Amino acid sequence: MIPIWMPILAGVYVQIDAWGMFKDILVAVVVPLILGDLTRRAIIRFRGAETFQQVKPILPGVSMLGMYMIVFISMALEANNVIQHPQYFLIVLVPLAFLYAIMFTGSVLFSKLARFSYEDMIAFSYGVAGKNISIALALATIFFSPLTVLVLALKPVIQIAFMTAFLRLSPWLQRRVFLTKPVAASATGGGA
Secondary structure (H helix, E strand, O other), X not given: OHHHHHHHHOOOOOOOOHHHHHHHHHHHHHHHHHHHHHHHHHHHHHHOHHHHHHHHXXXXXXXXXXXXXXXXXXXXXXXXXXXXXXXXXXXXXHXXXXXXXXXXXXXXXXXXXXXXXXXXXXXXXXXXXXXXXXXXXXXXXXXXXXXXXXXXXXXXXXXXXXXXXXXHHHXXXXXXXXXXXXXXXXXXXXXX
């Protein structure tokens, strides 16, 4: 979809090596999925389902650590460029903040129009906002300019800030938009 969307969104045509992108997606996405499934099966087969259930809570942290390593490496590779052009941070942060404001507002409005429950709206909004940064970062590193990599490397900073703000705003949304009584403040983070 990149050759279709880039002229619409950025006003430039970007030629993409579709076969190269497909191979890189296989390496960056499909192979880790297969290895993850094989690891799960091996743990269950040789150590039992109980051991897997004990290890399972650690896996999201390992995944996040991998994503942060990718972000760190991509930022380190562009360190000279960023130091020479510090204005890139503003160039990147302002559109990202605007993008997240649109995504969260749009997801709440869509949830309201689709008559989602408050709980489904929260899940939908977080799902929309938290999609596949590591995959996008890997592909951007391979195919696009250093500034694109910077956008994706700074995205988690903006993403976490907006998700936290959304969590704080959610009791108000529950009362005003979804017209239900809010859950206890400790469950929504309102008391923290």
